[in-house]
Amino acid sequence: MNRLLPFRAPPAGASDPCFDLSDLLGEVVQAQEFERPDCMIPIHVDSPPYVMVHADRERLRQVFTDLLVAHREGQPAGSEVLITVYYEKAEVEVEIEMLAGREVELQLPAGDAEIRIPFWIAKIHHWLALEGASLRVEERAHGGSAYLIQIPRPRGSGTNARQAA
Secondary structure, three states: OOOOOOOOOOOOOOOOOEEEHHHHHHHHHHHHHHHOOOOOOOEEEEOOOOOEEEOOHHHHHHHHHHHHHHHHOOOOOOOEEEEEEEEOOOEEEEEEEEEOOOOOOOOOOOOOOOOOOOHHHHHHHHHHHHOOOEEEEEEOOOOOEEEEEEEEOOOOOOOOOOEEO
16 A cells, blocks of 8 residues: 555645535546556446535545545456445445455454554544544455445435435
């Protein structure tokens, strides 16, 4: 994971706290494809338009960039990344899953147990906590894993039903 971006904290309040997450994900994916044209692992985004979230846009840009770089690093040819956005009335869940690749090994803090985690994932946890968001990792039936990021929505947004793109 030598190609992760260096730690640089985006300034708090640097952007409007409400923004369209689907636009941001499109920008991050486009930047990844431009910056890493040699990486033959495509990224697909399945998100409805106008998914408004309440968070710092630049912090989330850095979080998604770091997660995509980590998820694509060292994956075999034929792998793909799928980003799916689900939304409910109070929150949005972004799932970043590697399809047909190797499992991304990652440990997250669990309760009071002392677990050593990489600096970059601790940084992501910290940035998400500042936004009232969270990150967890789930194992998949096919043997891979996925990052699940939950981000708060502005009050009065959406419907009560869980929806995907």
